[in-house]
Amino acid sequence: MEKFIKMNEICISDSPCLIKTIVGSCIALCIWDGRCRIGGMAHIMLPESNGDLNAPPGKYANTAVRHMVSTMISEGSAVENMLATCAGGASMFQSRQSNFVTVGIKNFRAVKKELTGFGIPVVTEAIGGISGRRVEMNCASGGITISMLLKPA
Amino acid sequence: MTVVNTAKSNVFSKSEHLRLEKSLKELLMESFNRAAEACTRLLMQDMIISRYRIEMITGEDFIDQLEDQMEEGYFASIIRLQNSVNTTILFLLTEEDGKGLYRILNGMKPDAGLPPLEDLTDSIGELNNILGNTFINCLANTLDQRINGSVPRNTLDLLGAILESVILQSELANKNIFYAEALISHKETAAFNVRLIILSDKNQLLKVLSRS
Numbered sequence: 001m002e003k004f005i006k007m008n009e010i011c012i013s014d015s016p017c018l019i020k021t022i023v024g025s026c027i028a029l030c031i032w033d034g035r036c037r038i039g040g041m042a043h044i045m046l047p048e049s050n051g052d053l054n055a056p057p058g059k060y061a062n063t064a065v066r067h068m069v070s071t072m073i074s075e076g077s078a079v080e081n082m083l084a085t086c087a088g089g090a091s092m093f094q095s096r097q098s099n100f101v102t103v104g105i106k107n108f109r110a111v112k113k114e115l116t117g118f119g120i121p122v123v124t125e126a127i128g129g130i131s132g133r134r135v136e137m138n139c140a141s142g143g144i145t146i147s148m149l150l151k152p153a
Numbered sequence: 154m155t156v157v158n159t160a161k162s163n164v165f166s167k168s169e170h171l172r173l174e175k176s177l178k179e180l181l182m183e184s185f186n187r188a189a190e191a192c193t194r195l196l197m198q199d200m201i202i203s204r205y206r207i208e209m210i211t212g213e214d215f216i217d218q219l220e221d222q223m224e225e226g227y228f229a230s231i232i233r234l235q236n237s238v239n240t241t242i243l244f245l246l247t248e249e250d251g252k253g254l255y256r257i258l259n260g261m262k263p264d265a266g267l268p269p270l271e272d273l274t275d276s277i278g279e280l281n282n283i284l285g286n287t288f289i290n291c292l293a294n295t296l297d298q299r300i301n302g303s304v305p306r307n308t309l310d311l312l313g314a315i316l317e318s319v320i321l322q323s324e325l326a327n328k329n330i331f332y333a334e335a336l337i338s339h340k341e342t343a344a345f346n347v348r349l350i351i352l353s354d355k356n357q358l359l360k361v362l363s364r365s
Contacts (some may be wrong), residue, residue: 004223006216007216007217007317008212008213008216011219021313022223022224022311022313022314023313023314023317024310024313024314024316024318024321025313025317025318025322026321028318034336035204037342040318045213045317045321045326046321046326046327052327063304090318091312091318092308092310092315092318093231093306093308093318093321093322103321103322103324104318104321120260130308131308131314132309132310132311132313132315132318133314134224138282149226149309149311150287
């Protein structure tokens with residue numbers, strides 16, 4: 001089974017499936033618990049919810065991480081077994097020499113801060129650059145594939 | 154504490170709101186027609202608006218509408234209006250159409266080899282520069298205001314990645330936006346589908362329009 005997640009969506013599964021998304025400036029956050037074989041992916045758009053209670057939890061870094069962690073725990077996972085992978089945060093329409101901190105980088109920093117708060121290590125980062133990324137997570141094995149339409153310059 | 158802006162200039166009655174929206178749609182259609190004319194002159198082929206849509210939606214809904222094309226490769230170029238309403242002009246072409254247009258613009262045969270991708274994207278950006286500035290000039294003349302556009306920023310990437318980056322970098326993610334799109338195609342063969350998309354902060358745009 002395949003599940004393509006759109007912006008602001010979260011998908012968590014304890015059965016074999018392939019979760020896919022495409023990110024540019026947004027962040028695809030994958031969390032995997034190899035012991036319980038539960039995994040999930042969020043497509044996060046912005047860093048902070050700032051009290052936006054009507055938004056889906058996947059929209060903001062702070063709410064997405066909390067939602068993923070609590071859902072995975074409710075399905076039998078433990079925080080100490082979780083490993084995270086982050087991809088995205090590209091600045092596709094900006095100069096590649098720019099030192100400006102883009103919204104994509106801000107998103108990643110916010111995700112990492114939340115993960116650090118839970119003690120979840122980020123084992124793989126594919127962040128920044130000027131190209132979008134296709135991210136696929138195999139929930140049977142925890143394997144994650146990150147690819148680009150074009151090779152990075 | 155909640156702060157409510159009650160300035161009269163920020164509030165439109167329902168009828169005034171409808172009138173402004175109607176004016177805006179007319180203005181955009183006029184601008185799209187000018188862009189199609191510019192496309193015809195540039196390519197020396199008869200290009201027409203084969204489809205258009207104008208809607209008020211959120212940034213997220215805008216992306217959802219194009220969900221089935223997210224994994225396709227597109228040439229994209231954006232121009233942002235400066236010192237004016239938060240507006241982005243997005244120009245999209247499929248990878249295949251982009252290569253075809255490059256050949257036409259450079260007088261090459263259909264099967265001729267192509268230059269490096271960077272040159273291709275710059276060429277596509279130049280087309281956006283012309284179409285985008287046609288749009289900007291039309292807007293500036295109608296509103297009787299000076300409006301400048303940024304230098305085009307160009308890329309070739311997956312449509313999903315392009316669209317979300319445009320919404321985020323334009324800071325339109327959490328706003329109601331005025332979304333207008335015209336598909337400019339060859340009159341007879343329907344080839345070369347040029348997608349010209351205007352994304353604008355709806356409230357800002359209506360305020361500017363109400364002052365003109």
